[in-house]
Every structure is written in structure tokens, then in C-alpha cells.
Amino acid sequence: xxxxxxxxxxxxxxxxxxxxxxxxxxxxxxxxxxxxxxxxxxxxxxxxxxxxxxxxxxxxxxxxxxxxxxxxxxxxxxxxxxxxxxxxxxxxxxxxxxxxxxxxxxxxxxxxxxxxxxxxxxxxxxxxxxxxxxxxx
Amino acid sequence: xxxxxxxxxxxxxxxxxxxxxxxxxxxxxxxxxxxxxxxxxxxxxxxxxxxxxxxxxxxxxxxxxxxxxxxxxxxxxxxxxxxxxxxxxxxxxxxxxxxxxxxxxxxxxxxxxxxxxxxxxxxxxxxxxxxxxxxxxxxxx
Numbered sequence: 001x002x003x004x005x006x007x008x009x010x011x012x013x014x015x016x017x018x019x020x021x022x023x024x025x026x027x028x029x030x031x032x033x034x035x036x037x038x039x040x041x042x043x044x045x046x047x048x049x050x051x052x053x054x055x056x057x058x059x060x061x062x063x064x065x066x067x068x069x070x071x072x073x074x075x076x077x078x079x080x081x082x083x084x085x086x087x088x089x090x091x092x093x094x095x096x097x098x099x100x101x102x103x104x105x106x107x108x109x110x111x112x113x114x115x116x117x118x119x120x121x122x123x124x125x126x127x128x129x130x131x132x133x134x135x136x137x
Numbered sequence: 138x139x140x141x142x143x144x145x146x147x148x149x150x151x152x153x154x155x156x157x158x159x160x161x162x163x164x165x166x167x168x169x170x171x172x173x174x175x176x177x178x179x180x181x182x183x184x185x186x187x188x189x190x191x192x193x194x195x196x197x198x199x200x201x202x203x204x205x206x207x208x209x210x211x212x213x214x215x216x217x218x219x220x221x222x223x224x225x226x227x228x229x230x231x232x233x234x235x236x237x238x239x240x241x242x243x244x245x246x247x248x249x250x251x252x253x254x255x256x257x258x259x260x261x262x263x264x265x266x267x268x269x270x271x272x273x274x275x276x277x278x
Contacts, residue, residue, distance in 0.1 A: 007172055007250075030170050031260060032146055070145065074239035121262045127169045129254040130272055134169075 001089035016085035017046025025112040033116030036098035048081040093122040139269040147267040154220040155184025163245035171249030174233040181235040
């Protein structure tokens with residue numbers, strides 16, 4: 001699948017949550033994000049009510065659901081949800097972990113989801129910035 | 138061609154020449170999602186870009202620009218590095234933003250599209266490798 005290398009780098013992804021609930025979302029490809037990132041409301045709508053909690057509260061009862069990880073912005077933490085399936089073009093990944101991050105301006109973004117390594121672990125990406133495309137397979 | 142392990146972050150060693158011939162070596166993150174290359178302010182200063190030290194809000198440098206990431210907005214000074222060497226590859230006049238990166242990440246600088254446009258990259262996540270190839274017959278100024 002050939003993707004135009006825009007700024008930001010966007011694709012359409014199909015997320016399948018609990019009970020077969022499905023959403024199509026505009027997604028950003030982040031080559032180095034350790035986790036996918038999902039917006040809180042989308043996680044709740046996809047059948048993960050614990051995403052409504054604040055992460056310090058969730059950590060008290062379910063520390064396994066609040067991973068600590070390093071991104072280029074430093075140490076971050078958020079509540080993790082396990083999506084049943086994430087599909088981008090021909091690539092289908094099962095059991096994909098996504099974290100709910102408290103973003104500064106979530107409504108200003110042109111995307112609703114970030115595709116990080118928990119999804120990208122299933123693909124091979126070839127990047128040609130000059131020609132302006134990314135090939136995903 | 139270079140092949141590196143993806144690890145937690147895909148990093149390579151780069152050697153940079155700043156203004157006035159100063160040279161420093163850094164561990165660099167390869168990030169095609171970043172529009173600009175990024176270097177910490179203190180390193181930019183020691184590479185000869187003294188305007189980085191200007192923190193006067195009333196007399197900002199003309200190369201001060203605002204950028205967006207998915208976690209908010211930021212301001213940084215844009216500088217042009219005289220030369221960046223990566224393995225056998227060498228690139229001249231590469232644009233960087235002077236911006237501090239948290240030390241916990243384990244890398245010093247970020248190589249974004251202002252440099253990666255001169256390379257072809259292959260992220261093989263299942264094999265956990267990154268192949269970097271120079272685009273032939275281009276740039277090198």
C-alpha cells in the first residue's frame with residue numbers, strides 16, 4: 001500500500017474494539033511511538049469504560065493497565081486498552097495495545113489515532129521523502 | 138548503505154560540523170515523522186550558534202519559528218548546520234531546530250525530513266532493523 005508522505009503523515013485506520021464495535025479514524029503514523037495512542041472518547045465508545053478514569057486513579061487498582069514508557073517527549077504514562085483488531089489497507093493486526101494520553105489540544109488535531117509500534121510491529125515501511133511516499137506492507 | 142537495530146529507538150552516530158568549523162558527535166534518532174532535525178540548545182551553542190543564548194522576549198531572533206507536534210506547540214530557533222556525516226554519507230547545509238530533548242530518551246539529536254529527504258529508509262519492524270540508503274546522484278551540494 002502506497003501512502004502519500006504528507007505533513008502530518010495520515011492514513012485511514014479501522015479499529016475494532018470490544019463486542020465487535022468498529023470505528024474508522026484518521027490516523028497518524030509515528031515511526032517511533034512505542035504504543036498506539038487513542039483519544040479517550042473513542043476508547044470509551046469502543047467498549048473500554050475504564051478509559052474514562054484518570055491514570056493515577058486507574059493505577060491504584062490496575063497498575064498493569066498503566067504502562068510507563070519513553071517517547072521523545074520524555075517519560076509518559078497512560079491507561080492502556082487492547083483493541084481486538086486494527087486494519088490499515090492490507091495490514092491487519094490483532095490484539096493491539098493503545099494508550100489514552102492526555103494531549104494538550106486534542107480537538108485541534110487532524111487525526112484521532114496514532115499508529116505506534118504496537119501496530120507497526122506487523123509491517124515493513126519503506127520511506128522515500130524525496131518522492132513523497134511511504135510504502136506499507 | 139547502513140543497517141541498524143531498531144531497539145527502543147532507531148539511532149545512529151552522526152558527526153556534525155557547525156559554524157566556524159566546530160565538530161561534535163551525537164547519537165541521533167531517525168524520525169521521518171519529524172519535519173525538522175532537532176539539536177539541544179547547549180550543543181547548538183557550542184557548535185557556534187550563539188544566537189541560541191538570546192532569551193530576550195522583546196528582541197527575538199528572526200529565525201525563531203513556531204512548530205506543532207501532536208502534543209502541543211513549541212518555539213525554536215532554526216539554524217543551518219554546515220555538515221552532517223552519517224557513516225560514509227555526508228550532507229551539507231542541513232536545517233535544524235534548537236530545542237531541548239529530555240535526556241531520558243537516550244539520544245542527543247533527531248534527524249527529521251530536512252535531512253532524510255536525501256536518503257531512502259526501510260523500517261522492517263518484524264525483523265527489528267532499519268536500512269538507510271543514500272539517494273544516489275542528489276544533493277551533497
